[in-house]
Amino acid sequence: MPKSGYLAIKGYISNMIRSKEWPPGHLLPTETELAVQFNCARATVNRALGELAEEQIIDRRRKAGSRVRDGRERMANLKIQFPCREVEAIGKEHRYVALKREICALPMILQSSSEMGQSDQCLRTEGVHYAGDTPFQFEQSWFRRDAFPELFEAGGKVKAPCVTLLEKNPFYHGSLSISASKANHVEARHLGIKMGDPLINKEYILTDGHDGTPVAVMQIRYKPDYSISCIF
Amino acid sequence: MPKSGYLAIKGYISNMIRSKEWPPGHLLPTETELAVQFNCARATVNRALGELAEEQIIDRRRKAGSRVRDGRERMANLKIQFPCREVEAIGKEHRYVALKREICALPMILQSSSEMGQSDQCLRTEGVHYAGDTPFQFEQSWFRRDAFPELFEAGGKVKAPCVTLLEKNPFYHGSLSISASKANHVEARHLGIKMGDPLINKEYILTDGHDGTPVAVMQIRYKPDYSISCIF
DNA sequence: AAGTGGTCTAGACCACTTA
DNA sequence: AAGTGGTCTAGACCACTTA
Numbered sequence: 001m002p003k004s005g006y007l008a009i010k011g012y013i014s015n016m017i018r019s020k021e022w023p024p025g026h027l028l029p030t031e032t033e034l035a036v037q038f039n040c041a042r043a044t045v046n047r048a049l050g051e052l053a054e055e056q057i058i059d060r061r062r063k064a065g066s067r068v069r070d071g072r073e074r075m076a077n078l079k080i081q082f083p084c085r086e087v088e089a090i091g092k093e094h095r096y097v098a099l100k101r102e103i104c105a106l107p108m109i110l111q112s113s114s115e116m117g118q119s120d121q122c123l124r125t126e127g128v129h130y131a132g133d134t135p136f137q138f139e140q141s142w143f144r145r146d147a148f149p150e151l152f153e154a155g156g157k158v159k160a161p162c163v164t165l166l167e168k169n170p171f172y173h174g175s176l177s178i179s180a181s182k183a184n185h186v187e188a189r190h191l192g193i194k195m196g197d198p199l200i201n202k203e204y205i206l207t208d209g210h211d212g213t214p215v216a217v218m219q220i221r222y223k224p225d226y227s228i229s230c231i232f
Numbered sequence: 233m234p235k236s237g238y239l240a241i242k243g244y245i246s247n248m249i250r251s252k253e254w255p256p257g258h259l260l261p262t263e264t265e266l267a268v269q270f271n272c273a274r275a276t277v278n279r280a281l282g283e284l285a286e287e288q289i290i291d292r293r294r295k296a297g298s299r300v301r302d303g304r305e306r307m308a309n310l311k312i313q314f315p316c317r318e319v320e321a322i323g324k325e326h327r328y329v330a331l332k333r334e335i336c337a338l339p340m341i342l343q344s345s346s347e348m349g350q351s352d353q354c355l356r357t358e359g360v361h362y363a364g365d366t367p368f369q370f371e372q373s374w375f376r377r378d379a380f381p382e383l384f385e386a387g388g389k390v391k392a393p394c395v396t397l398l399e400k401n402p403f404y405h406g407s408l409s410i411s412a413s414k415a416n417h418v419e420a421r422h423l424g425i426k427m428g429d430p431l432i433n434k435e436y437i438l439t440d441g442h443d444g445t446p447v448a449v450m451q452i453r454y455k456p457d458y459s460i461s462c463i464f
Numbered sequence: 465a466a467g468t469g470g471t472c473t474a475g476a477c478c479a480c481t482t483a
Numbered sequence: 484a485a486g487t488g489g490t491c492t493a494g495a496c497c498a499c500t501t502a
Contacts (some may be wrong), residue, residue: 005490018403018441030468041492046469054286057403063468063500071402074312080464085304170303171250171289179459180412180430198412198430209250227411232312237471262487273473278488295481295487 009038009048017057017068028058028066076232080176082162082204083129083137083220092131096160099190100126103152107142109205112213121145123152125161128190135191138221147208147215162218165206174206174214178228181221191223198224241270241280249289249300260290260298308464312408314394314436315361315369315452324363328392331422332358335384339374341437344445353377355384357393360422367423370453379440379447394450397438406438406446410460413453423455430456 016022029037034045049066052058056075060066087094106122122142129137141161143151151164165172179201188195199221206216248254261269266277281298284290288307292298319326338354354374361369373393375383383396397404411433420427431453438448 018401020401024402032468041494042469043471043493044491046471047490049469060469061500062470062498063466063502065468072314072317072398074403076310076312076408078308078310078462080306080308082304166304169250169252170256171306173464175461175463176308177459177461178410178432180432180456182430182456196428198414200410200412200432224412224414227409229407229409230310231407232405264487273475274488275474275490276472278490279471281488292488293481294479294489295483295485297487 006044006048006051009034009040009045010051012038013048013052014057017071022068024068024070026068028068030065074232076230078176078228078230082166082218083139084160084162085166087129087131087136090131092134092136094160095130095132096127096158096163097130098125098127098158100124101158104142106144107217109217110142110144110214123148127160129160136222138187138190139218140221141216141218143216165216169209171209172206173209173212174204177203177205179203183221187221191221193223200224200226200228238276238280238283241266241272241277242283244270245280245284246289254300256300256302258300260300262297306464308462310408310460310462314398314450315371316392316395317398319361319363319368322363324366324368326392327362328359328390328395329362330357330359330390332356333390336374338376339449341449342374342376342446355380359392361392368454370419370422371450372453373448373450375448397448401441403441404438405441405444406436409435409437411435415453419453423453425455432456432458432460 013022013028022028028049031042031045031049035042038045049058049060053060053066056069056073057071058066059069081089084094084096102124104122104124106120110122122144125139125141125143127139128135129139139160143161145152148165148168150168151161181199181201183191183193183195183197183199185195187199188197201222202220204216204218204220205214206218207213208215245254245260254260260266260281263274263277263281267274270277281290281292285292285298288301288305289303290298291301313321316326316328334356336354336356338352342354354376357371357373357375359371360367361371371392375393377384380397380400382400383393413431413433415423415425415427415429415431417427419431420429433454434452436448436450436452437446438450439445440447
């Protein structure tokens with residue numbers, strides 16, 4: 001542990017909390033008091049406490065001071081990787097086999113309440129992502145035409161939709177939902193497993209950067225040997 | 233968007249990146265240049281860039297400067313909630329029904345290579361967490377005796393192990409792994425579902441705060457209507 | 465009204481990395 | 484050797500929240 005600097009202060013406070021010397025709810029010394037104790041400027045204490053608040057270890061409020069949080073709710077960092085990227089990450093060659101590609105009406109989840117009309121069109125794709133020669137993910141997706149016009153231009157070989165998406169904008173926002181289901185015969189055939197086997201599913205809902213309306217849904221199904229990991 | 237302050241600088245840079253005016257790999261102006269541009273102190277720019285680096289939007293290296301990251305790997309915040317807490321969070325009453333409780337040898341994953349001997353003992357528990365009257369989670373766990381002596385004192389009514397854990401230390405670290413499996417007849421009976429139904433599983437491995445060795449494993453199985461969500 | 469934290473400034477020194 | 488970011492200081496003013 002560093003002997004000086006804001007990390008020393010962070011370490012000191014973390015230890016007091018971990019050792020339960022300062023239990024949840026405990027009121028911490030003020031920034032000024034800690035600055036005296038550590039013989040440093042208040043800005044240094046402020047950085048230490050600010051990071052602890054960011055990490056949800058303490059709660060800070062003006063005038064009320066800083067308190068140790070009830071730590072029963074923690075956060076972990078989960079890596080978000082679209083299918084093409086996930087295959088690359090395990091060091092295998094990514095290959096996409098398109099199965100379906102059709103224009104359809106917007107599914108419920110992509111219908112924005114306000115604007116209706118000609119944008120009311122949607123591309124639905126279905127395909128399998130291979131890691132080398134092994135089927136890895138079965139993908140079924142919907143894309144609003146007004147948000148992704150370039151996906152509708154089917155020029156040449158059909159690329160995986162996520163590849164086109166990431167070329168357009170590598171910084172999408174949205175939500176991820178993880179669930180389990182039983183493989184139906186289509187999913188089982190394309191993933192090379194038995195019907196009724198358990199699947200892990202990720203459902204990404206991508207949102208527009210400006211108004212936050214949903215613009216795409218990607219449903220990705222994985223074989224039961226797949227798992228998702230993170231640390232906390 | 234704020235017109236001044238470090239948030240204005242963050243917003244400006246975020247916009248340049250989102251609009252692809254500054255594509256991945258692009259070299260940002262130096263802190264000094266941005267301080268001139270925004271007519272502020274370098275410390276203010278430093279805070280803005282520091283937060284963008286924290287959020288993995290940019291990469292920063294001394295002398296090399298700050299660059300826009302390849303955004304294809306994003307991070308999402310996943311809430312970590314132990315079973316008792318998860319039931320409370322949906323507003324239901326938490327009740328734990330213990331099914332098994334036995335001393336056994338350490339499973340592989342809890343064996344620390346270095347220290348062996350009398351601590352070589354483990355508590356294995358099995359139980360069901362109810363949300364109100366509905367079975368919600370089937371839990372199977374292992375705890376090292378040397379790390380959780382208080383769990384071995386079976387005084388009075390048996391509490392859920394996670395409750396005792398959180399009383400001892402609300403700030404555990406460890407890893408979470410999410411997978412899917414088929415319900416066997418024990419799991420199916422206790423969760424009130426059919427054998428062969430798909431389950432979502434969480435496996436928590438808790439580690440010691442000091443040396444990082446694993447001290448407990450909690451395997452939690454959920455019915456297929458359960459899902460895990462996060463935003464990114 | 466008074467006590468907190470939030471943010472900013474102008475300057476400083478240094479660590480690290482590249483050339 | 485030179486340019487960048489990392490961190491710190493001493494001081495300032497303010498916003499917010501409680502009493």
